[in-house]
Amino acid sequence: MSAASTQGVACARPDAATAAAPQVVVPAGPRLLQKACILGAGAFGTALAQLLARNGVAATVWTRSEDTMAMINSQHLNTPYLAEIQLSPNVVATTSVAEAMEGADLVLFAIPTPFLREFLVSHRDLLPMRALLLICSKGIENVTLLTPFEILEEELPGKYHKFLACLSGPSFAREVALGKPTSVTVAARDLAVAQRVQMAISDKNFRVYTSNDIMGVEVFGAVKNVLAIACGSSDGLDFGLNARAALITRGMAEIARLAIRKGASPLSMGGLCGVGDLVLTCTGSLSRNWTVGYRLAQGETLGEIKASTRQVAEGVATAQSVHDLAASLGIDLPICEEVYQVLYKDKRVIDALATLQGRPLTDDLHLELGQEGAFGVTPAPSTK
Secondary structure, three states, X not given: OOHHHHHHHHOOOOOHHHHHOOOOOOOOOOOOOOEEEEEOOOHHHHHHHHHHHOOOOEEEEEOOOHHHHHHHHHHOOEOOOEOOOOOOOOEEEEOOHHHHHOOOOEEEEOOOHHHHHHHHHHHHHHOOOOOEEEEOOOOOOXXXXXXXXXXXXXXXXXXXXXXXXXXXXXXXXXXXXXXXXXXXXXXXXXXXXXXXXXXHHOEOOEEEEEEOOHHHHHHHHHHHHHHHHHHHHHHHOOOOHHHHHHHHHHHHHHXXXXXXXXXXXXXXXXXXXXXXXXXXXXXXXXXXHHHHHHHHHOOOOHHHHHHOOOOOOHHHHHHHHHHHXXXXXXXXXHHHHHHHHHXXXXXXXXXXXXXXXXXXXXXXXXXXXXXXXXXXXXXXXXXX
């Protein structure tokens, strides 16, 4: 499509349904908030605190580490996670969960998924009433095979459920902290809640789009990290750009296959939380998961990689969950399965990629457009 025709589509007269849709006016900054509580002082939690703080919000970060608290409060730095980025004076840190949550209008959960449930059980009584609860964790819990949103619904009293939302999309923490243009998706069961979050955290360089497809946002956000490990491995072996593009494309089909079975909308695959996040995580050297795959291909062990960094590559734990979930649902996810074999069964990276290249030849869309439904699976009842 030419530039002229594209512009014509963008500027076309809206139909009745589009014209009737409510228009959300995004403020210049998150001025609806007085105080935000960010649970987790890793790279993404700190970056979101910086985003809010530079727009005048009092951003209180909870951390387990006394050293991290001292560094943020005295030097306005979080060097282990965001080296050389000067934090706003509006970002303060505490090791007290009660202090962090007190008076917060917005609570952001930036705790790695494997530790999320334990945190909730210990501190759910401290959550402020009527505060927006924004889940920024990505992954699928081992054993239970639940997403972060499902974990919060399971562990929090019902009075909090209507305030839950989740955030995902192409957003490297470092670039968010530096104020570089970023666009993400926020999903909630009630679109009005997603719009409240949208209004609260958007600014001129951080655009938030809304959705009510919670399962799509969460499954895409989790599984793309597994695929990033595959892409990093391919790049580490210098398989080239063609191979990376194939892994991304076939990987997108795997994510959609799983997400649709879990009740997600196939439309989310084409959004920021789908193809947007997948492409970024699978191609950017800032991706922790891509880096794990790259280093594995270079000959390091997973233990050596974990020991060398404080940052969590969510795809490592998620690979186990995706393996178990695919087996329980009877879904074929060959790329994700090979990542699991490398991480947990000591399969060599070169052998895993050879297995993928040696699979039987088939039609490009044969597995995705079966009679049962889109992407060859029968969708589960919607969990929106």
